[in-house]
Amino acid sequence: MLSEFDLIARYFTRSPREAGRIALGVGDDCALLSPSPGMQLAISSDMLVEGRHFFAHADARKLGHKCLAVNLSDLAAMGATPLAFTLALALPQARDEWLEPFSQGMLALADRYGCELIGGDTTKGPLNICITIFGEIAPGAALRRDRAQVGDDIWISGTLGDARLALAAYRKELELDPVALETASERMHRPTPRVELGIALRGIAHAAIDVSDGLSGDLGHILEQSGLGATLDVDALPVGAALAQQPQDLKRRFALNGGDDYELCFSAPSAKHSAVLAAARSAGIAVTRVGVIEAEQGLRLTDAGGAPLQLPLSSFDHFASP
Amino acid sequence: MLSEFDLIARYFTRSPREAGRIALGVGDDCALLSPSPGMQLAISSDMLVEGRHFFAHADARKLGHKCLAVNLSDLAAMGATPLAFTLALALPQARDEWLEPFSQGMLALADRYGCELIGGDTTKGPLNICITIFGEIAPGAALRRDRAQVGDDIWISGTLGDARLALAAYRKELELDPVALETASERMHRPTPRVELGIALRGIAHAAIDVSDGLSGDLGHILEQSGLGATLDVDALPVGAALAQQPQDLKRRFALNGGDDYELCFSAPSAKHSAVLAAARSAGIAVTRVGVIEAEQGLRLTDAGGAPLQLPLSSFDHFASP
Numbered sequence: 239m240l241s242e243f244d245l246i247a248r249y250f251t252r253s254p255r256e257a258g259r260i261a262l263g264v265g266d267d268c269a270l271l272s273p274s275p276g277m278q279l280a281i282s283s284d285m286l287v288e289g290r291h292f293f294a295h296a297d298a299r300k301l302g303h304k305c306l307a308v309n310l311s312d313l314a315a316m317g318a319t320p321l322a323f324t325l326a327l328a329l330p331q332a333r334d335e336w337l338e339p340f341s342q343g344m345l346a347l348a349d350r351y352g353c354e355l356i357g358g359d360t361t362k363g364p365l366n367i368c369i370t371i372f373g374e375i376a377p378g379a380a381l382r383r384d385r386a387q388v389g390d391d392i393w394i395s396g397t398l399g400d401a402r403l404a405l406a407a408y409r410k411e412l413e414l415d416p417v418a419l420e421t422a423s424e425r426m427h428r429p430t431p432r433v434e435l436g437i438a439l440r441g442i443a444h445a446a447i448d449v450s451d452g453l454s455g456d457l458g459h460i461l462e463q464s465g466l467g468a469t470l471d472v473d474a475l476p477v478g479a480a481l482a483q484q485p486q487d488l489k490r491r492f493a494l495n496g497g498d499d500y501e502l503c504f505s506a507p508s509a510k511h512s513a514v515l516a517a518a519r520s521a522g523i524a525v526t527r528v529g530v531i532e533a534e535q536g537l538r539l540t541d542a543g544g545a546p547l548q549l550p551l552s553s554f555d556h557f558a559s560p
Numbered sequence: 561m562l563s564e565f566d567l568i569a570r571y572f573t574r575s576p577r578e579a580g581r582i583a584l585g586v587g588d589d590c591a592l593l594s595p596s597p598g599m600q601l602a603i604s605s606d607m608l609v610e611g612r613h614f615f616a617h618a619d620a621r622k623l624g625h626k627c628l629a630v631n632l633s634d635l636a637a638m639g640a641t642p643l644a645f646t647l648a649l650a651l652p653q654a655r656d657e658w659l660e661p662f663s664q665g666m667l668a669l670a671d672r673y674g675c676e677l678i679g680g681d682t683t684k685g686p687l688n689i690c691i692t693i694f695g696e697i698a699p700g701a702a703l704r705r706d707r708a709q710v711g712d713d714i715w716i717s718g719t720l721g722d723a724r725l726a727l728a729a730y731r732k733e734l735e736l737d738p739v740a741l742e743t744a745s746e747r748m749h750r751p752t753p754r755v756e757l758g759i760a761l762r763g764i765a766h767a768a769i770d771v772s773d774g775l776s777g778d779l780g781h782i783l784e785q786s787g788l789g790a791t792l793d794v795d796a797l798p799v800g801a802a803l804a805q806q807p808q809d810l811k812r813r814f815a816l817n818g819g820d821d822y823e824l825c826f827s828a829p830s831a832k833h834s835a836v837l838a839a840a841r842s843a844g845i846a847v848t849r850v851g852v853i854e855a856e857q858g859l860r861l862t863d864a865g866g867a868p869l870q871l872p873l874s875s876f877d878h879f880a881s882p
Contacts, residue, residue: 285648287685315589328609365610368690
């Protein structure tokens with residue numbers, strides 16, 4: 239059995255490579271972080287709970303990846319550059335067989351973005367993973383939810399719905415062939431945070447959010463906080479490779495309401511159309527124009543021909559669901 | 561039943577009063593914090609789990625206070641000025657009867673130190689409270705664990721052991737009269753972070769830590785990280801008002817090994833003796849000199865007469881205990 243201090247030393251302590259920004263890492267009462275002069279700090283916390291955000295027997299390496307990915311996705315949605323994170327971990331037992339792949343999955347993703355683990359906490363308890371992440375951005379440059387403007391195009395990065403499709407397969411709501419199941423599961427378990435895109439969209443996009451709870455609800459936050467509405471072409475929504483093989487009704491519903499994709503939904507003035515495409519190219523991810531911001535409040539849906547569509551809208555609420 | 565968004569809006573959203581430092585609070589993908597020019601950010605995360613750090617039926621108001629207090633105590637042990645915090649909360653249910661006192665207890669303490677709640681997460685799950693706190697301090701001014709020097713006096717703020725005494729009473733290891741139980745319980749449930757003292761000790765103390773797991777283990781961290789040892793006069797340890805009425809053996813053991821007091825243990829050169837006393841006076845808390853830092857590694861204990869004492873040393877380990 240590992241002690242708490244062994245556990246931290248063995249799996250979560252590394253000498254910081256960013257000595258300039260990380261003045262003091264794991265091992266004191268606090269970590270010390272030196273933001274670049276004049277920069278604001280972007281901060282986000284996410285808590286992932288077993289049975290709620292992941293299955294009890296989830297692959298530990300993928301889980302480590304995903305826990306950090308969803309936090310990096312919050313920085314991406316702000317356009318911030320990742321700096322560092324803290325990890326607080328409640329574990330039923332301290333087992334090497336779990337901690338080794340979990341920490342490797344997490345720290346491999348951290349390394350990809352130069353995002354240092356600078357502190358945290360470990361305790362015994364029902365499995366709970368709480369990450370707080372820090373990025374930096376110049377004052378005024380953040381992609382805020384309340385900054386959409388009438389006439390903005392609405393864009394989506396990558397594809398939507400495959401993570402929801404995997405969940406449907408796990409729940410036995412439908413059956414997938416092995417290739418589709420693998421494709422969809424990978425989207426669910428190893429999401430790619432759109433960090434490079436978020437950074438490339440500074441000065442181009444007006445508003446942004448990451449699609450974690452489902453596009454209809456997440457875009458809804460932009461609309462509410464900007465005091466505006468939108469029309470969305472549901473058939474223009476880019477669907478994942480596995481979902482693309484499903485019937486139209488499922489494609490529409492999962493693309494519109496499915497969560498866990500961690501793509502960016504952002505608004506940008508139509509005059510910036512080619513700048514958006516250039517930013518996406520530089521970030522190595524496709525973007526698709528799916529609608530327009532309007533003065534009239536509420537979310538209106540159309541099909542590819544522009545005819546109004548009625549589809550149930552659902553946004554995920556942790557306390558409303560059974 | 562409250563929705564997740566209602567819950568956040570009702571209990572945890574307030575307009576920031578520190579508009580200069582908090583550029584964006586609760587409600588976006590990230591909060592935006594503007595540290596003062598040239599300052600380092602001190603960051604700490606603590607996770608509190610039901611059944612581990614508090615009892616299932618803990619008073620919600622006191623629990624809200626304590627969760628933030630233990631984080632403020634980490635800033636205090638660094639000498640940092642509190643700025644802001646995030647709160648991630650897993651709850652079995654979203655109940656007003658719990659959330660209202662919990663948030664009031666937490667935010668009343670936050671207000672006392674001008675420490676703003678700037679974001680977080682709520683989810684359904686076994687009760688788990690994870691706070692990440694941010695303070696600021698000038699580069700080089702932090703009271704680090706690895707900075708003790710040979711010849712430093714070792715000091716303790718306030719008193720030790722009453723929180724451990726309350727735990728013993730709850731566990732029926734002993735009986736307390738009602739007044740002693742009330743005194744001891746208050747120390748356990750409503751610890752006072754020594755924020756003002758930590759700030760006042762900048763430039764005076766060499767090393768500091770807060771006593772959360774027990775003095776012997778916590779001082780041990782200073783000694784290990786500084787590569788030094790110490791002799792501690794066990795009978796000089798300031799014991800709490802309730803513990804003071806107990807037999808000598810219990811006084812010694814609980815003062816030395818009892819956790820949850822959240823006093824500061826710090827080292828300072830003997831030439832700064834009067835500066836330490838002046839800092840404590842300005843912070844409104846007593847401090848007691850209890851030992852000396854030495855080159856020889858390890859922790860040596862003596863009684864009031866200077867004779868060597870053998871007492872069991874225990875440091876709290878979340879994964880070693882049953």
